[in-house]
Amino acid sequence: MKNLQLTKLGFLLFLVLLCGCSDSFVIDTPAEAGNSYESDVHVLNKFVDISEPVQKYYINPNKKSTVLSYITNSDLEELNAVNSLSASRYEKSLFRLNEKISQAISSHTVDYVVxxxxxxxxxxxxxxxxxxxxxxxxxxxxxxxxxxxLLDISSEEMSSREIYSGNLVQTGLELNPSLYAMDHWIFRIRCEVGEPTDRKTAWVLFCGVGYFSAASFNWLVLDSYDNRISWNFTGESMLDETMPSIAQMVFFK
Structure with missing residues (x-):
């Protein structure tokens, strides 16, 4: 009889331990654990559009990034799988970027916004x-x-390049590949044209969401047809965080 009671007691203790372990040993499902912010950024970047009339970025859930997504709706499935905390953080980042664009325009400190x-x-x-x-x-x-x-654009220091050209300068913009996992990037270029005694200045705000390998731009000085003009370009980061290299501006022949 005594052995039977001990057996029952041992069985009860086993059940208690089993329940305790099952409560503390919970495996997160993918939905609960969520993705990393960087991987969610890669998805969210696909759905960002530009509202040209008001110079703002916004998330467009109906945007299709590939031809296949029109058929399978795979992009929307990716968007729905984004962690809610990542989505909230990303929206705040877009808001800050839009604020910087708006402030630059309203303060009349830029000639162009790209x-x-x-x-x-x-x-x-x-x-x-x-x-x-x-x-x-x-x-x-x-x-x-x-x-x-080449002109390196960094948040650690401002750098400049002077070239001599005609009234047209062709440049390329190469982004740092690490921007692939960032929610936005932003910097200014100061373009000074002419000799020091008669120099004209233009400011251009470059900003973006997402990554591309290279883009090209044409700079034309107005009211000048000289074959040898001094062009001076200076890059200035407007990112909140420090980044040794944001992009390179490439000058072509």
Whole structure:
């Protein structure tokens, strides 16, 4: 009888331990654990569009990034799988980026705003009296054979490059590959044209969501037809965090 009671007691203790272990040993499902912010950013970047009339970025859940997504709706499935905390953090980042764009425009400190996504380039002229005309030449593959100079754009220091050209300068913009996992990037370029005694200045705000390998731009100085003009370009980061290299501006022949 005593052995039977001990057996029952041992069985009860086993059940208590089993329940305790099952409560503390919970395996997170993918939905509960969530993705990393970087992987969620890669998904969210696909759905960002540009509202050109108001110079703002916004999330467009109906945006299709590939032809296949029109058939399978795979992009929307990815969007629905994004962690809610990541989505909230990302929306705050877009809000801060839009604020910086709005402040630059309202304070009249930029001549142009260049807004980019992985598939769009929008160039908006803010100052009608700007001494230059800036146009996008689209996404392109840059050729090293045509490069005459490079300008590194960093948050650690401001750097400048001076070149001599005619009234047209063709440049390429190469983003740092690490921006692939970032929610946004932003910097300014100061473009000074002419000799020191008669120099004209234009400021261009470059910003973007998502990554592209290279994009090209044409800079044209207005009211000048000289074959040898001094162009001075200076890059200035506007990111909140420190980043040794944001992008490179490439100058072509």
């Amino acid at each position: 807004m980019c996504t992985s598939s769009q380039i929008f160039v908006d002229r803010i100052n009608d009296d700007s001494p230059i005309e800036l146009k996008s030449a689209g996404f392109t593959t840059l050729s090293d054979n045509l490069v005459v100079s």
